[in-house]
Amino acid sequence: MQNAPLVSVIVPTYNSKSEELERTINSILNQDYTNIEIIVVDDGSRNPFSGIKDRFKIERRIQWLEMSENMGVAVARNAGIQQASGDYIAFLDAGDWWEPNKIRLQVKLFESLSSDYGLVYCGAFVHNPNGMVYKSFPKFSGNIYKHLLVSQVITGSCSSVLMPRHVLDKVGDFFEQYDLPEDRELWMRISKNYEVSYVNQCLVHLNVCPCSRSTNPEVKSITYRRLLRLYEKDLIKYGVKSKAWAHCKLVIGQKYLRKRNIIKAFTYFADALFTHPSIHVTKGLIISLFPFILRLKHLRLK
Numbered sequence: 001m002q003n004a005p006l007v008s009v010i011v012p013t014y015n016s017k018s019e020e021l022e023r024t025i026n027s028i029l030n031q032d033y034t035n036i037e038i039i040v041v042d043d044g045s046r047n048p049f050s051g052i053k054d055r056f057k058i059e060r061r062i063q064w065l066e067m068s069e070n071m072g073v074a075v076a077r078n079a080g081i082q083q084a085s086g087d088y089i090a091f092l093d094a095g096d097w098w099e100p101n102k103i104r105l106q107v108k109l110f111e112s113l114s115s116d117y118g119l120v121y122c123g124a125f126v127h128n129p130n131g132m133v134y135k136s137f138p139k140f141s142g143n144i145y146k147h148l149l150v151s152q153v154i155t156g157s158c159s160s161v162l163m164p165r166h167v168l169d170k171v172g173d174f175f176e177q178y179d180l181p182e183d184r185e186l187w188m189r190i191s192k193n194y195e196v197s198y199v200n201q202c203l204v205h206l207n208v209c210p211c212s213r214s215t216n217p218e219v220k221s222i223t224y225r226r227l228l229r230l231y232e233k234d235l236i237k238y239g240v241k242s243k244a245w246a247h248c249k250l251v252i253g254q255k256y257l258r259k260r261n262i263i264k265a266f267t268y269f270a271d272a273l274f275t276h277p278s279i280h281v282t283k284g285l286i287i288s289l290f291p292f293i294l295r296l297k298h299l300r301l302k
Helices: 018-029 073-083 102-112 145-150 165-171 182-193 217-230 232-237 241-258 262-275 279-301
Strands: 007-013 036-042 062-066 088-091 117-127 133-136 162-164 195-207
Touching: 007 018, 007 073, 007 102, 018 036, 036 073, 062 073, 088 102, 088 165, 102 117, 102 162, 102 195, 117 165, 117 182, 145 182, 145 241, 162 165, 165 182, 182 195, 182 217, 217 232, 217 241, 232 241, 241 262
Parallel strands: 007 036, 007 088, 036 062, 117 195
Antiparallel strands: 088 162, 117 133, 117 162
């Protein structure tokens, strides 16, 4: 691509496995779009950069930024943003990796869009700890702010997005004041000011870690509620307050179900239906319970 804009890719890492971080970085270096700089931000790991820095010492496209202490992923990503000099910003979490054409297809899409657009994303391959892989395709484009008020609809989230630097200059970086779903919160600010589009292909691989904070229902219960309270005025303005709270409770129930805490799971499911008894919530509940019902049926057959 002649006169291709520079893309800055920010990779936050904290106590990552060396082989996973190496795979992440190599998937960026192997992009068929070459005008890329990589900023690896170590967020106070016991073994900074997982000890792999020397393996890439001849690669001039990589910058290594080491935090003095563990400050959290929002602070690490923001430190990378401040260091970036690209026309576009992308993120790739340590452990995730990209298909080789990810950046090229997203830049091509962005170059065809008007200045009304502030973010593009893509579909994802989700790798679960049990070895199962499923595809998650994007569904929402245009003015998606109302949808983001209710739930996280950006498939692949941080590892799938690309945005112009000037968008972040306008809306600000990741929220650092206290712990909440900082990725979704930033997409909300962007979508409130800009349109959103997507490449309808799975271009990112998400490595779901069983010990991740995102799988912890107690943590998610706190952070989700903080986010909804922060945006309560807009939840009321757009008429989605009860729907957003119901979805929040549904997601927490799903996480308890995966942890096999059946009583907690069904308590949250019942609360979700009571909060907003809709097709949206009922469908989510059925999808959540279907694998559970299959397991029970399998046990009875035994």
